[in-house]
Amino acid sequence: MSAGGEPGLVVIGGSHAGHQVGIAARNAGYEKPIIILSDEDAVPYQRPPLSKAYLMGKVEREALYFRPASFYPEHGIDLRLGVAATAFDNQAKTVTCADGTVLPYEKLVVATGTRVRELPVPGAEFQGVHYIRTLADIDAMMDGLDRVKNVVVIGGGFIGLEGAAALRTMGRTVTVVEMQDRLMARGVGETVSAYFADHHRAQGVDVKLSTGVESLTGEDGRVTGVKLSTGDTVPADLVIVGIGVLPNQEMAETAGVACDNGILVDEYMQTSEPNVLAVGDVTRFSCRFMEGSVRLESVQNATDQARTAGATVARENKPYDTAPWFWSDQFDQKLQMTGLTGGHDREILRGDVKEGVFSVFYFKGDQWLGTDTVNQPTDHISSRRLLDAGYALSAQEAADESVSLKDLVKSVRKAAK
DSSP states (O other), X not given: OBOXXXXXXXXXXXXXXXXXHHHHHHHTTOOSOEEEEESSSSOSBOSGGGGTXXXXXXXXXXXXXXXXXXXXXXXXXXXXXTOOEEEEETTTTEEEETTSOEEEEEEEEEOOOEEEOOOOSTTTTSBTEEEOSSHHHHHHHHTTGGGOOEEEEEOOSHHHXXXXXXXXXXXXXXXEEOSSSSTTTTTSOHHHHHHHHHHHHHTTOEEEOSOOEEEEEEETTEEEEEEETTSOEEEOSEEEEOOOEEEOOHHHHHTTOOBSSSEEOOTTSBOSSTTEEEOGGGEEEEOTTSSSEEOOOOHHHHHHHHHHHHHHHTTOOOOOOOOOEEEEXXXXXXXXXXXXXXXXXXXXXXXXXXXXXEEEEEEETTEEEEXXXXXXXXXXXXXXXXXXTTOOOOHHHHHOTTSOHHHHHHHHHHHHO
């Protein structure tokens, strides 16, 4: 079933990045038709609150929406909910949808995001086993939550720990099981890992490190426990799995777009195929903040890449060159991260870990890679601005608490004028 009309911009995916591309292109002066295809039924929504405020019942569903449903037609954006794209052909410049509709395009943006890694152990199919990725995932978890007493979170990353904090705050008995020897090992250094492990334990969460999962036990098709590599079985009425994600790159690969654990893009979000761009968690790109290429899973990356892609579609050259930053709220603690700090060989601490107000600066040799802050927003903002400006913070400056990062930002800006 072919759909006629003037070819314009088609966006595959209605997530953070996907919906923002359409808005950015329109704001940049793109006048041709814009169609956003979303395989979800919900109006594009924020994902970070899912594992926190929404799970705890502190915000209503509509409060998650980036824009009301009426915004899109009012701005000439055809948002099609519950419509999944299945393939695209860059020679014919068409997108095929699951319902058989074939849409022509002038420019195509792939914003297909990621999917969860599924737990590869016996019993993972039991009822009561949940993943945190979509609004539908959380709605399913909340159904019957009032009957849940014991929760096991498999995976000590950001999503798992946020869910653990929310459910513990709601009065559930919570156990976190992590295979590695510390929490959030991919994202933060040892000082921050240890601080959050201690904080979760102080709130009554049982944190088990260097521990694997052998299987899930169940009764009448519903999960009842988690059997650990230690031989112990932890009771569980509900299990949350947070063991990572995989990029949804298969459609792009089939269409001949270059991929390598993500769709490869340049600084303008263009792929190896003419007229095809990609944005968000599904992309891999090179940046000045690390050697080689990286695939980032963050709101900042999705939003900023979408703005760049929208400008590219509208024939503006605005390269993506922003310092990566991330955040995580767990209990009453705000963790904020900037830069890409993997491979660091030194941590420099400012502040007081015992008081829960501190910053950790990461260095590789003499090179400053980035900063993690705990309840220290000023240091976070200053670090972002210094990284964006290309300032080479020294280890001596980082260690000297009399050196104000905020004043350094002012000096850098003054020198740039």
